[in-house]
Each structure stands twice: as structure tokens, then as C-alpha cells.
Amino acid sequence: MADDRTLAEMLRAQGITRRGFLKFCATTASMMALSPAMVPKIAAALESARRPSVIWLSFQECTGCTESLTRSHSPSIEKLIFDVISLDHHHTLMAASGHAVDEALNEAMEENFGKYILIVDGSIPVGNPAYSTVSGISNLDMLEHAAKGAAAIVSVGTCAAYGGLPYAKPNPTGAVAVSDIIKDKPIINVPGCPPIPVVITGVLAQFLTFGKIPELDSLGRPKAFYGQNIHDRCYRRPFYERGQFAETFDDEGAKKGWCLFKLGCKGPVTYNACATTKWNEGTSWPVEAGHGCLGCSQPDFWDMGGFYNALSVPTVDLAKKAAVGIAAGAAIGVAAGALNRRKKAKAVSEHQTVTVDDLEKGA
Amino acid sequence: MTMACNDATTSGEEIFTGNVTPILNEIRHALNTLLETGESTIIDLRALPMGPGEEQHLESLLGIGEATATINAMGPTTVNESLFAGVWLVTHRNTDDEILGKFIEITRIPSILESQTEDIRGALKALPDLLAENC
Amino acid sequence: MNEVDFLLWVRGPGLAIATVIFVLGMTVKMFEIFMLGRKKNLAELRGTGVKEGFRTIITRSGHVDTYSTRNTRFTHIAGWVFHIGMFTTIFLLAPHIEVFKSIIGFAWPALPTPIIDLATVIAMITMLAMLFHRITNPVLKYLSTGQDFVVWTLTFLPLLTGYMAYHHLFFSYTLVLGLHILSVCLLLVFFPFTKLTHAVTLFFARWYNGMMAGEKGVQQ
Numbered sequence: 001m002a003d004d005r006t007l008a009e010m011l012r013a014q015g016i017t018r019r020g021f022l023k024f025c026a027t028t029a030s031m032m033a034l035s036p037a038m039v040p041k042i043a044a045a046l047e048s049a050r051r052p053s054v055i056w057l058s059f060q061e062c063t064g065c066t067e068s069l070t071r072s073h074s075p076s077i078e079k080l081i082f083d084v085i086s087l088d089h090h091h092t093l094m095a096a097s098g099h100a101v102d103e104a105l106n107e108a109m110e111e112n113f114g115k116y117i118l119i120v121d122g123s124i125p126v127g128n129p130a131y132s133t134v135s136g137i138s139n140l141d142m143l144e145h146a147a148k149g150a151a152a153i154v155s156v157g158t159c160a161a162y163g164g165l166p167y168a169k170p171n172p173t174g175a176v177a178v179s180d181i182i183k184d185k186p187i188i189n190v191p192g193c194p195p196i197p198v199v200i201t202g203v204l205a206q207f208l209t210f211g212k213i214p215e216l217d218s219l220g221r222p223k224a225f226y227g228q229n230i231h232d233r234c235y236r237r238p239f240y241e242r243g244q245f246a247e248t249f250d251d252e253g254a255k256k257g258w259c260l261f262k263l264g265c266k267g268p269v270t271y272n273a274c275a276t277t278k279w280n281e282g283t284s285w286p287v288e289a290g291h292g293c294l295g296c297s298q299p300d301f302w303d304m305g306g307f308y309n310a311l312s313v314p315t316v317d318l319a320k321k322a323a324v325g326i327a328a329g330a331a332i333g334v335a336a337g338a339l340n341r342r343k344k345a346k347a348v349s350e351h352q353t354v355t356v357d358d359l360e361k362g363a
Numbered sequence: 364m365t366m367a368c369n370d371a372t373t374s375g376e377e378i379f380t381g382n383v384t385p386i387l388n389e390i391r392h393a394l395n396t397l398l399e400t401g402e403s404t405i406i407d408l409r410a411l412p413m414g415p416g417e418e419q420h421l422e423s424l425l426g427i428g429e430a431t432a433t434i435n436a437m438g439p440t441t442v443n444e445s446l447f448a449g450v451w452l453v454t455h456r457n458t459d460d461e462i463l464g465k466f467i468e469i470t471r472i473p474s475i476l477e478s479q480t481e482d483i484r485g486a487l488k489a490l491p492d493l494l495a496e497n498c
Numbered sequence: 499m500n501e502v503d504f505l506l507w508v509r510g511p512g513l514a515i516a517t518v519i520f521v522l523g524m525t526v527k528m529f530e531i532f533m534l535g536r537k538k539n540l541a542e543l544r545g546t547g548v549k550e551g552f553r554t555i556i557t558r559s560g561h562v563d564t565y566s567t568r569n570t571r572f573t574h575i576a577g578w579v580f581h582i583g584m585f586t587t588i589f590l591l592a593p594h595i596e597v598f599k600s601i602i603g604f605a606w607p608a609l610p611t612p613i614i615d616l617a618t619v620i621a622m623i624t625m626l627a628m629l630f631h632r633i634t635n636p637v638l639k640y641l642s643t644g645q646d647f648v649v650w651t652l653t654f655l656p657l658l659t660g661y662m663a664y665h666h667l668f669f670s671y672t673l674v675l676g677l678h679i680l681s682v683c684l685l686l687v688f689f690p691f692t693k694l695t696h697a698v699t700l701f702f703a704r705w706y707n708g709m710m711a712g713e714k715g716v717q718q
Contacts, residue, residue: 218500218501219500219502229666229670229671231666231671232666240611241611241612242610242611242612243592243608243609243610243611243612243614244610245592261592261593262592262596268671268672268675269502269505269671269672269675298502299500299502299503300502300503300506303506304506305509305510309596309600310593310596311593311675312593312594312596312597313509313596313597313600314509314510314513314514314597314600314601315506315509315510316509316510316511316513316514318513318514318517318600318601319601319602321514321517321518321521322517322518322521322601324518324521325517325518325519325520325521325522325525326521326522326525328518328522328525329521329522329523329524329525329526329529330525330529332522332525332526332529333525333526333527333528333529333530333533334529334533336526336529336530337529337530337532337533337534338533340530340533340534341533341534344534
């Protein structure tokens with residue numbers, strides 16, 4: 001349940017000194033991709049911020065997003081954020097189970113109606129809502145009900161943001177994104193498969209600090225984290241520019257760290273923070289580990305033509321299409337050619353010869 | 364350090380984005396500002412794309428100077444003055460020793476080292492109890 | 499439709515439709531041309547003309563006689579420069595080679611991308627010069643039709659959008675890549691129905707010219 005104390009009072013009560021609070025603000029600013037000059041502003045905002053109630057609903061998902069978030073150990077910024085917010089409901093993380101959970105959820109929603117943040121991970125099947133249910137309630141119903149009292153909705157993971165894996169062809173469950181169902185609430189998309197943990201908490205921290213939705217791009221993602229193209233921040237970019245590509249995963253080029261374009265890297269069409277923020281608290285990221293970017297924060301990344309096919313390669317079998325074209329063309333060509341010959345022969349046969357006498361006759 | 368700033372090695376171990384030189388130039392500029400106006404500058408190292416090994420290379424170029432301090436608040440924070448006076452490296456870690464943030468501060472003393480007003484007020488409140496117990 | 503869906507469409511159904519139309523159109527054209535054939539030569543042949551045919555394909559590309567060359571020097575040189583630049587870009591850029599590899603099953607070495615970049619710029623500048631020449635030269639101005647300008651645009655757009663994509667100019671890479679592939683689709687669709695067919699027919703046309711001259715015993 002939401003606490004009326006400010007964040008600063010809460011941290012002090014936990015025995016955290018002002019120095020500790022400043023450290024928290026500095027690292028939070030870094031996490032939110034804000035300039036260090038903003039730290040005093042963040043400190044001032046957080047000092048008077050109140051704990052919002054947060055409800056986390058998990059739908060048709062693999063729990064990877066929750067796993068990503070909880071991989072960091074305490075007390076880290078991630079855990080601190082979640083101590084600061086009041087995580088009133090989370091299917092996987094909460095200790096309670098059974099009917100008590102349903103009651104607690106409804107209580108939390110009623111008590112904080114209009115003010116709670118709704119976090120969703122997983123897509124919502126609408127082909128047949130029975131494909132994914134919790135306590136006998138379909139995801140669709142649960143989402144529509146919970147969205148009514150939410151101040152804002154955060155779609156965590158590509159499944160909630162764009163449909164993700166269930167949405168991939170042929171989409172047997174009729175999976176859709178949160179934004180396909182809820183149209184009347186502000187939605188922040190935090191895609192990724194999973195999203196970088198610091199991005200998830202960074203978005204929440206931004207909401208906490210400034211009390212409003214961060215600036216979003218055309219796909220509903222916070223520009224602070226998704227404003228950069230992976231390709232533009234990739235440290236292997238000089239190799240792309242020079243045209244030095246790895247051909248296989250263990251050839252000389254790969255060992256020298258050359259560009260992974262030919263091995264299917266989708267970096268040029270992907271927007272995420274992986275190239276700068278990296279994973280596992282800045283340890284590394286897929287390209288640095290030698291594997292091309294999958295494009296996991298983009299819609300339809302599962303159907304982008306194959307993880308190991310280059311971005312320039314067509315997604316259909318053009319050779320087959322060309323064969324069809326030749327066959328059909330040959331048939332039409334023969335028919336057209338025959339028609340033309342007949343026309344020519346007809347012209348030859350209908351050709352009327354003229355003699356000098358005919359001409360003199362006419363004169 | 365014998366390696367020049369933009370040596371591109373082909374070992375696959377160190378790929379250079381070429382960001383080290385601009386950062387060093389930014390530090391030089393900030394030091395000048397510090398001397399002339401007293402204004403401090405903070406550079407967030409996490410905000411810049413670095414190849415593997417480049418961050419270590421930058422830190423080894425800056426080196427460690429005379430002053431070193433450790434703060435224990437929600438995990439250790441190390442504060443080192445580099446070989447260049449006024450250029451400090453602040454590394455925040457959590458209790459599991461994972462790095463939360465790295466900053467280069469061009470200043471006379473990083474603000475995190477100063478004792479904070481609220482904490483001093485708290486100490487002032489706690490001292491009378493100590494006096495009462497022991498005197 | 500957002501830019502991701504657009505890119506997926508041009509890379510999939512868009513290219514499929516364009517390929518079918520292109521191949522179908524060219525095949526029909528070839529059948530039509532060959533089935534009509536040539537008028538029978540009733541004169542006594544002084545040679546078969548086969549060797550002369552092949553010879554003409556090459557000789558027609560270069561210097562023919564001093565008088566003709568003087569008048570057409572600009573078109574001659576610009577044509578060569580543009581075609582070499584364009585073919586270098588199409589066939590020697592690594593991402594393009596990947597496309598061909600996926601269709602025909604084998605690849606070949608690529609040139610460093612900055613060289614291709616230079617070739618593209620040269621090709622585009624040459625095209626602009628040729629457009630200027632077409633508009634200002636009185637003879638060409640008189641002869642030009644709408645189709646000439648349409649074909650120029652269809653050829654220029656893939657070069658321009660490809661350049662924009664590599665340099666990440668103006669729009670997001672996803673959108674520019676989509677536009678680049680779309681421009682190639684348009685080029686393919688209009689190819690069989692415009693003078694772009696010269697890419698294939700020029701070889702036959704020159705061969706026949708050479709053959710006819712060879713049959714008459716005239717040097718080519």
C-alpha cells in the first residue's frame with residue numbers, strides 16, 4: 001500500500017545517509033541517461049517524491065523480463081527502486097498465492113484508483129481469450145479492468161510492447177500488444193527481449209522523479225534509452241565503414257572483431273541502449289560477445305528474415321518467384337509471338353501488289 | 364604507458380572507438396575552466412560507447428595520484444585523484460561489488476567526500492547522547 | 499503502417515511482385531522479338547556473319563569514326579563512366595552481394611565500401627550532368643520524351659537512397675533502407691516496358707547489325 005512518507009524520509013528511516021542518497025541520485029541520473037549536472041535537480045525531486053503504488057501484471061510471457069530485473073543483487077539501484085515504489089502486486093515475485101492475491105489486487109486498485117502505475121509484461125491473446133488466464137480471468141479482461149484506474153501503463157518487454165514472440169507468424173493465439181487494446185491511457189513501451197534491467201528501472205525512476213511520461217519516440221519508447229540506433233553507437237562501426245565483415249563465427253575476421261553485418265546483425269534498424277549501457281552492469285553486449293544484434297527491441301523482430309541472414313537479403317525466395325515469372329512469361333511470350341506472326345502473315349497475304357498499269361489506270 | 368591513444372590493435376582484445384582522445388581533451392578544457400572560474404565538471408563514463416579495454420586504457424593513462432579515499436554508503440565508493448591534480452575518478456559500487464556508475468570529476472574535491480549538512484545535523488543530535496553516557 | 503512494417507513489406511511481398519513482373523515482362527519481350535525474326539536475306543551471302551556479329555558488340559562500344567565521335571563525345575564518355583560506376587555499386591558492394599548469394603547461391607569478393615561510395619557519387623554526378631546535357635542540347639531536347647525523364651529518375655533513385663542509407667542521412671535508417679528497396683522494386687517493375695530493356699537487347703541488336711554487314715562482306 002502506498003506510503004505517505006517522501007522518498008528521502010524513507011531512505012533516512014532505512015539508515016541511508018545523505019551521502020548515500022547523493023550516491024543514489026548520481027547513479028540514478030547515470031541510469032536515466034541524464035547529464036551529471038542534473039543530479040541536484042534529481043535530488044530535489046526525489047526528496048519530495050511520494051511512493052507510488054505499482055501493480056505488475058504478467059500475461060502471455062516467458063517471465064524473462066522479471067528475471068532480467070531481479071538478476072541484480074541487493075542493495076543495488078534496481079532493488080532500491082523497488083523498495084521505494086510500493087510493488088503491491090506481482091504474480092511471480094509476491095509471496096502470497098490463491099484467493100488472497102485476487103483480494104489484495106482489487107484492494108490495491110481501489111485504494112489507489114487513478115494513481116497507480118500499471119506494469120504489464122507478456123502479450124494478450126485475443127484469438128481466444130482462454131489461451132491465457134489467471135484465476136480464471138482472461139488476460140484481456142484483467143488488462144481492461146486494471147487499466148481503468150491506472151495513471152500510466154508501462155509495457156515491459158517486446159511481447160507487451162509489440163506482441164513479441166507469440167505475435168510471430170502464424171500467431172496462433174491471436175496475440176496483440178497492450179497498445180492494441182488500451183487506447184485511452186498513456187502507455188510507455190519498454191521493449192527488449194528482455195529489456196536491459198537498468199532501462200526498466202530507469203524508466204520507473206524517471207516517472208518517479210519527474211512525475212510525468214518521458215519523451216517518447218514514434219514507437220512509444222523513451223527517447224532517453226531508445227533514441228540511439230545500435231549501429232550508430234556500435235564500436236565495430238569502423239569495420240562496417242571500411243567494408244571488413246566477418247563471414248563465419250570463427251574466421252579471422254570474427255576473431256579480429258570485424259562487423260557482423262553478413263552474419264545477420266540487425267543493428268542498423270534497431271534502437272536500444274545496448275551499445276552504450278551494455279548488459280550485466282556494463283560487462284558486455286551481444287555484438288561485443290561476437291553475435292549479431294537480433295533487433296529484439298523492434299516490432300516483428302522474429303519475422304525480420306532470419307537472425308543469420310543479412311539485413312539486405314530478401315525475406316522471400318526470389319529464385320522461385322523468378323522461375324514462376326519465366327514460366328508464365330514463356331507461355332505468354334509464345335502466345336504473343338504466335339499472334340504477331342499471324343498478324344504479319346495476314347499482312348503479307350493481304351498485301352495488294354500494284355503494277356505500273358494499275359497506277360496509270362488510276363491517273 | 365607506451366601505447367599511443369589511437370593504436371588500433373588487431374588482437375580482438377581492444378577495439379578503439381577513438382573516444383579516449385576527445386575525453387582527454389574535454390578533461391583538459393574542464394581543468395582550465397576550474398582554474399579560471401572555479402567551476403567543476405562531471406563526465407559520466409557510462410554515457411559513452413567504449414570498446415572492450417578502452418575504459419581500462421583511459422584509467423591507466425590517468426593513473427592514480429596522491430589522494431585515495433573509500434566511502435562506505437550502500438556499498439563501497441572509491442575516490443581517486445589521478446596523476447593530474449584536480450582530475451578525480453569516482454567509482455560507485457553496490458554491496459556486491461558491482462559497478463553502478465563511473466564518473467570523472469574535474470574539481471578541487473568531489474562533493475561526495477564532503478560531509479553533508481543533514482548528516483552533520485544528525486551527528487549534532489546524536490552527540491549529546493554520547494556525552495550523557497560517558498561523562 | 500510504420501517504418502518497420504514498410505521495410506518488411508518491401509523486403510518480402512514488394513520484391514516478390516517486382517521480380518515476377520520483371521522476369522515475366524522480359525521473357526515475353528524476348529519471345530516476341532525472336533519469334534518475329536528477321537526478314538529473309540535473299541541476296542547471295544558473302545559470309546555467315548556470325549563472327550562479325552560478335553565483333554560488332556565490342557566495336558560498337560568504342561570509337562567508330564572520328565566525325566561521329568566528335569559530335570557524341572560527351573554522351574560517349576559520360577555513358578561509360580556512369581555505367582561503370584553503377585555496375586561497381588550494384589555488384590561489388592558487400593550487402594548487395596549477400597542479396598545475389600541468397601538468389602543464385604554463390605558470391606564473389608567485395609570492394610571496400612569507401613570505394614563503392616566514391617563510385618556511387620561519380621555515377622550520380624555523371625547522371626546529373628547527362629540530365630543537364632539532355633535539357634540544354636537542342637537536338638536532345640527535341641528528341642526527349644517523358645519516358646526519358648521517368649527512366650532517368652528510376653535509375654537515379656536507387657543510387658541516391660543507397661547513398662543516403664550508408665551515410666544515415668535525413669531519415670531513420672529503417673525508413674531509408676525501405677525506400678532504397680522500394681526504388682529498386684519500381685525500377686524492376688518498369689524495366690521491361692521502357693528503354694531500359696537496352697540492357698539485354700543491345701547485345702542482340704549489335705550482333706544482328708554486325709551479322710548483316712558480315713553477310714554483305716562489309717567491314718565492321
